Amino acid sequence: MKSMFVQSNVVWVLMQIEEEQGNYKKAFKYQRDYHALRDSIKLENKLKDVVVTEFKRVNSENERLTKSNKIIQTENINHEKTILTTVIILVFVVILLVLFYKRNLEKKATNLLLKKQRDEIVEINKELESLNEEVVAQMEITTAQNKELEQVNKVKNKFFSIVSHELRSPIATLKMLFGLHRQGHLNNDELNNLLTKFEETIYSTSAFLDNLLHWSKSQLDGIVMSRSEFDISNLVDENARLIETAIRLKGIKLEINIEPNTKAFADVNMINVVVNNLISNAMKFCDTGDAITVEAHNSKGKMFLSIRANGPGISKENIEKLFDLEHTITTSTSGEKGHHISLVLCKDMIEQNNGEIKVESEDGKGTTFLIELPELEF
Incomplete structure (x- = not known):
């Protein structure tokens, strides 16, 4: 640039020299070269200005970019921090x-383990409940067996107590009778009279033993029953003939009022024992001139049998104990012993045949035994 400016000055001086010398042609040529150089200088200046301006623009842009880069770097750092924080949080x-x-x-x-354990506990609880x-069932069975054993033991003890008590008296009497006869204190007539009276005691004791054995068998071993339908009038008539004398x-006086064809469904042998005992007991507690009335009929699927005696009657207190084994002996109007074991036996046999026995009595107004049995098999 500086050389071109010097050159243009030189050309300008040469132009003036040639113009003074009158060499206009060369002066014009130098003038033309001078203007060309001046245009070049201007162009170069313009280019320089453009370059400077562009340089400044570029520098400014660079500075701006530098600032932007710094801002971007700062933002990038912040972004990196944010991303790092986000990554850490994530x-x-x-x-x-x-x-x-x-x-x-x-x-x-x-939870599965607890559920399994809970199920196991539930199963264990069920097993424990079972x-x-x-x-409990075994204890109940054991308790029932113990009660049964106690009952059997009680029956056994009562059986031997009753047997020993009832047999001791007639045997002692018989022993004393034979001793008096052997010692010569009794002649044959007196002995015969005492033996005749003692015969009734033997029959009573025999009947008592029969009843006691029947009852003990039913309590200890059980009686095998054979139920069937039968006419109650035939059974009553048969027992009436046995005690007729x-x-x-x-x-x-014995009155029998039984409706024709009165049926009962039960074990005929057991009911025969019941009727025999009730009629025999009624006879023992009747005075001379009293009456025994036997009645029977069917109604509503049942057989109703009543045996009434005009005897002394039974008090309310004794009625409650009548079928109790503890209340064993009473004395009849003629001094005979009445054994309540026979009534206990009657109650057991009636109940085993799905029946019921009741007593109605008042002091001095007689006693009635009422029996209900099924008429037909169910």
């Missing part, structure tokens, strides 16, 4: 989720 969240998931799995496993029920000798 990693932490992921760790928490993993831990939560693991804890859930452990919780589910624990075992408890079995134990005794009734006539005592002066008692």
